[in-house]
Amino acid sequence: MTQLNENAAAVLEPDETDLRIEERLAEERAKGLLRFSTAGSVDDGKSTLIGRLLYDSRNVYDDHVRAVTHNAEIDFAQLTDGLRAEREQGITIDVAYRFFSTAKRKFIIADTPGHEQYTRNMATGASTADVAIVLVDARKGILDQTRRHACIAALLGIPVVLAAINKMDLVGFSEEVFAEHSRALAALAKQLEIPDLHVVPVSALDGDNVVHRSERMPWYTGPSLLELLETVPLAIERSHAGLRLAVQRVLRPHQDFRGFAGQINAGTVRPGDEVVALPSGVRTRVRTITTWEGNLDVARVPQSVVLTLEDERDLSRGDMIAAADAQPHRTRRFTATVVWMQNKPLRAGATYLLKHTTQTVRAHVVAIHSRMNVERLEKSEAEQLELNDIGEVTLETTRPLMADLYRENRATGSLILINVETHATAGAGMIREIADATEGELYVSHATHGVLAVGNRAELASQLETLLLEAGALVLRTRASLSPALIAHARLGAFILVESDEQLPITLTPVHGAGVKPYELATEDADEILEAIQRLGAIPEGEDENDDGLGI
Amino acid sequence: MTAIASEPTGLAKTADTAQIERSGVLARDRVATEERLNHIQLLEAESIHIIREVVSEFQKPVMLYSIGKDSSVMLRLAQKAFYPAPIPFPLLHVDTGFKFREMIDFRDRYTAELGVKLLVWRNEEAIANGANPVQLGTQRCCGLLKTQALLDGLRAHGFDAAFGGARRDEEKSRAKERIFSFRDSAGQWDPKNQRPELWNLFNSRIGPGESIRVFPLSNWTELDIWHYIHLEKIPIVPLYLAKERKMLVRADSLIPVEQPFVKGLPGEEQWVKCRLRSLGCSPCTGAIRSDADTVPKIIAELVEMRNSERANRIIDHDQDGSMELKKREGYF
Numbered sequence: 071m072t073q074l075n076e077n078a079a080a081v082l083e084p085d086e087t088d089l090r091i092e093e094r095l096a097e098e099r100a101k102g103l104l105r106f107s108t109a110g111s112v113d114d115g116k117s118t119l120i121g122r123l124l125y126d127s128r129n130v131y132d133d134h135v136r137a138v139t140h141n142a143e144i145d146f147a148q149l150t151d152g153l154r155a156e157r158e159q160g161i162t163i164d165v166a167y168r169f170f171s172t173a174k175r176k177f178i179i180a181d182t183p184g185h186e187q188y189t190r191n192m193a194t195g196a197s198t199a200d201v202a203i204v205l206v207d208a209r210k211g212i213l214d215q216t217r218r219h220a221c222i223a224a225l226l227g228i229p230v231v232l233a234a235i236n237k238m239d240l241v242g243f244s245e246e247v248f249a250e251h252s253r254a255l256a257a258l259a260k261q262l263e264i265p266d267l268h269v270v271p272v273s274a275l276d277g278d279n280v281v282h283r284s285e286r287m288p289w290y291t292g293p294s295l296l297e298l299l300e301t302v303p304l305a306i307e308r309s310h311a312g313l314r315l316a317v318q319r320v321l322r323p324h325q326d327f328r329g330f331a332g333q334i335n336a337g338t339v340r341p342g343d344e345v346v347a348l349p350s351g352v353r354t355r356v357r358t359i360t361t362w363e364g365n366l367d368v369a370r371v372p373q374s375v376v377l378t379l380e381d382e383r384d385l386s387r388g389d390m391i392a393a394a395d396a397q398p399h400r401t402r403r404f405t406a407t408v409v410w411m412q413n414k415p416l417r418a419g420a421t422y423l424l425k426h427t428t429q430t431v432r433a434h435v436v437a438i439h440s441r442m443n444v445e446r447l448e449k450s451e452a453e454q455l456e457l458n459d460i461g462e463v464t465l466e467t468t469r470p471l472m473a474d475l476y477r478e479n480r481a482t483g484s485l486i487l488i489n490v491e492t493h494a495t496a497g498a499g500m501i502r503e504i505a506d507a508t509e510g511e512l513y514v515s516h517a518t519h520g521v522l523a524v525g526n527r528a529e530l531a532s533q534l535e536t537l538l539l540e541a542g543a544l545v546l547r548t549r550a551s552l553s554p555a556l557i558a559h560a561r562l563g564a565f566i567l568v569e570s571d572e573q574l575p576i577t578l579t580p581v582h583g584a585g586v587k588p589y590e591l592a593t594e595d596a597d598e599i600l601e602a603i604q605r606l607g608a609i610p611e612g613e614d615e616n617d618d619g620l621g622i
Numbered sequence: 623m624t625a626i627a628s629e630p631t632g633l634a635k636t637a638d639t640a641q642i643e644r645s646g647v648l649a650r651d652r653v654a655t656e657e658r659l660n661h662i663q664l665l666e667a668e669s670i671h672i673i674r675e676v677v678s679e680f681q682k683p684v685m686l687y688s689i690g691k692d693s694s695v696m697l698r699l700a701q702k703a704f705y706p707a708p709i710p711f712p713l714l715h716v717d718t719g720f721k722f723r724e725m726i727d728f729r730d731r732y733t734a735e736l737g738v739k740l741l742v743w744r745n746e747e748a749i750a751n752g753a754n755p756v757q758l759g760t761q762r763c764c765g766l767l768k769t770q771a772l773l774d775g776l777r778a779h780g781f782d783a784a785f786g787g788a789r790r791d792e793e794k795s796r797a798k799e800r801i802f803s804f805r806d807s808a809g810q811w812d813p814k815n816q817r818p819e820l821w822n823l824f825n826s827r828i829g830p831g832e833s834i835r836v837f838p839l840s841n842w843t844e845l846d847i848w849h850y851i852h853l854e855k856i857p858i859v860p861l862y863l864a865k866e867r868k869m870l871v872r873a874d875s876l877i878p879v880e881q882p883f884v885k886g887l888p889g890e891e892q893w894v895k896c897r898l899r900s901l902g903c904s905p906c907t908g909a910i911r912s913d914a915d916t917v918p919k920i921i922a923e924l925v926e927m928r929n930s931e932r933a934n935r936i937i938d939h940d941q942d943g944s945m946e947l948k949k950r951e952g953y954f
């Protein structure tokens with residue numbers, strides 16, 4: 071062992087405790103992981119329910135319980151309401167993530183706020199959930215906010231909804247009340263196309279049907295909430311879908327290695343698989359799946375890996391490696407369901423930064439088609455989307471996205487919109503409809519336009535010309551000096567190689583913003599220069615300090 | 623018995639042998655085809671994604687390195703994220719001057735072995751003025767030696783993103799924090815106005831002077847950390863493992879005797895078989911009585927444990943919500 075003594079386990083002979091633990095850890099690893107979030111209106115008892123769930127399943131530490139026990143009574147909501155403001159106001163403001171496990175499964179909980187003002191935090195918690203627990207106060211039934219949350223959960227594609235009719239202790243454990251709310255929930259689930267709904271009567275405060283089945287509601291013979299959580303089917307990983315890997319970063323530790331680092335967004339990959347590099351469309355094969363542990367024979371969603379390809383030109387951050395026979399859409403125009411999260415409303419004509427997989431582009435709001443009326447769960451016409459509104463919007467991007475429909479793949483069908491000025495996350499979108507970029511559309515790889523001055527290095531100019539042509543760029547080679555006319559050509563999508571008779575430094579001028587700022591490159595190696603072109607070319611508009619923020 | 627290598631010389635190894643040695647349990651599980659990934663593999667994949675995202679989207683990231691178990695895991699994940707390239711950012715250790723000697727030894731040897739760049743930042747002024755928890759109280763001492771030093775260190779180097787090893791299961795205000803946690807130009811956290819964070823789409827946009835703290839281990843539990851350390855054979859500071867140590871024994875507390883101002887009454891200093899569950903400054907980190915001298919035994923102890931890992935930290939429960947207060951001011 072060469073590392074700082076690979077910790078003491080390697081030094082001491084394992085004894086009985088060690089072996090017992092080894093077995094136990096193997097069991098841990100065999101358990102499935104379920105992520106769920108809470109939903110419902112303010113004060114319905116979500117945090118109390120989670121506190122109860124943790125407490126009754128013996129997943130809280132004694133010192134944590136002690137800290138929330140006042141006059142011998144445990145305030146269960148305070149086990150998760152971890153902010154001072156939350157404890158002072160008695161409401162949840164932001165999501166709390168809690169972790170627990172039972173003999174059957176491991177769980178990650180997102181306990182979300184019910185208050186309308188914090189709907190975006192509910193969406194945050196729900197976006198990574200496989201199951202939503204929707205709470206309903208037995209005294210109040212379904213409220214607008216219950217509907218809004220259920221609607222967001224459905225739009226986010228959460229397949230399983232467990233509805234907990236809470237505070238049954240306050241309605242005398244009435245079977246009729248439960249039946250009435252159950253019917254209303256079933257109708258709601260049908261309207262929202264939620265495929266899998268289970269309704270359970272509970273008292274979060276007293277623990278009835280949370281972990282243990284209640285004896286106070288003999289008319290209910292179904293499972294407790296925890297039993298349901300332990301048995302609902304786990305989300306199916308999309309390992310049989312076509313491969314998607316959005317390139318996060320190009321790794322180039324030395325001349326002989328160029329790897330594309332990313333998390334597999336869908337599918338499975340093996341060395342030798344035929345893939346397509348997008349947006350260039352170049353077909354190639356996977357050479358290796360490189361990881362720290364060594365090369366792999368197979369990797370699948372959602373592993374983080376590095377791929378090397380047989381032919382590896384023209385791929386940089388934001389590009390995608392996909393199955394050659396099941397490609398994503400390449401699109402600049404699509405319709406998405408957007409949940410709006412900032413005070414300033416969304417209006418047609420506005421521009422935002424849009425982050426999709428690993429690329430950030432500018433997006434223009436072409437039209438707002440509708441807004442969801444939460445009371446009636448109907449779409450109505452709208453001029454704008456206000457804070458917490460949900461609506462259908464058509465967006466157009468400056469550069470193409472490699473996307474799938476959200477319902478086919480969360481990772482390549484989801485996006486966030488960012489306010490260009492405040493940098494706040496303004497909204498979240500799920501792609502519903504895609505207009506493919508037409509075949510005839512002039513398309514120049516985004517990463518390969520700009521102006522490169524190479525001085526008197528004619529050989530380098532020739533090498534670069536070849537590389538850039540291979541990369542799909544429209545190359546103009548000239549001896550004219552850098553002028554507004556040349557910049558204008560580059561803006562239209564050309565890559566301009568400028569030669570001269572002098573021994574000048576090599577400079578690259580990206581042209582996406584309104585300003586132009588030359589970068590001096592410290593290398594004369596054609597491959598490295600190409601990489602710099604792609605890297606600097608990939609800086610989205612608005613990033614450059616000379617940019618006035620207007621874009622082109 | 624300590625956890626520091628018995629072969630400190632054999633640090634260099636060829637790529638091939640390194641590769642063979644690394645093919646541990648995780649690698650085998652991975653090749654085992656059609657099964658779904660286990661939760662440790664899912665956590666690892668998520669963390670690596672986060673680390674790569676930060677490095678790709680920020681100008682000048684840094685990894686806060688506290689020498690503890692979480693830092694060790696985070697460092698291993700960083701190695702994995704960029705392999706075969708080296709880790710593309712430096713580590714920053716905020717040193718209060720009160721860290722255990724074994725921690726500093728470990729830090730220097732381990733980072734040298736990995737060949738990562740280590741920066742150390744200390745609030746020299748406060749240290750020269752003799753700041754210590756006995757004299758100032760733990761809150762003010764922490765404020766000067768940790769929070770202030772951290773903010774100064776980040777600012778002096780111009781880092782715009784800092785990785786921290788905090789986990790949501792540690793403490794209930796941490797349970798509320800985003801993976802990408804936005805800090806204003808004063809380095810402060812506004813828990814009531816966090817950016818929404820959906821799916822794994824992280825918003826990296828910041829203005830001048832603003833920064834992001836990033837927590838790649840957000841969704842790991844203490845058990846997951848030890849589980850991973852065990853599977854991956856990650857080196858840890860030997861203070862985590864039980865042995866006979868000289869302690870100041872006072873009621874239920876075991877206070878490490880390292881600093882001159884930590885002095886007991888006659889008879890309070892005793893040799894006790896104990897270990898540390900979480901590493902901090904020696905005067906403020908209580909040890910626990912334990913026989914766990916291997917990682918599996920630590921895990922065995924952990925699954926029986928009834929108190930949280932920070933229960934032995936003196937600073938965290940000075941007052942209600944003290945962690946949140948410190949975090950708002952800029953503490954990790």
Ligand SMILES: Nc1nc2c(ncn2[C@@H]2O[C@H](COP(=O)(O)OP(=O)(O)OP(=O)(O)O)[C@@H](O)[C@H]2O)c(=O)[nH]1
Binds near residue numbers: 237
């Ligand atoms: N009687 C009774 N009271 C309950 C029950 N569940 C929750 N409560 C009470 O309802 C109030 C609100 O509970 P919380 O758990 O904070 O509600 P919440 O849904 O988390 O609220 P927000 O997160 O702010 O939306 C508290 O006073 C609880 O004690 C229940 O089953 N029975």
Ligand SMILES: [Mg+2]
Binds near residue numbers: 116147162183184
């Ligand atoms: Mg709550």
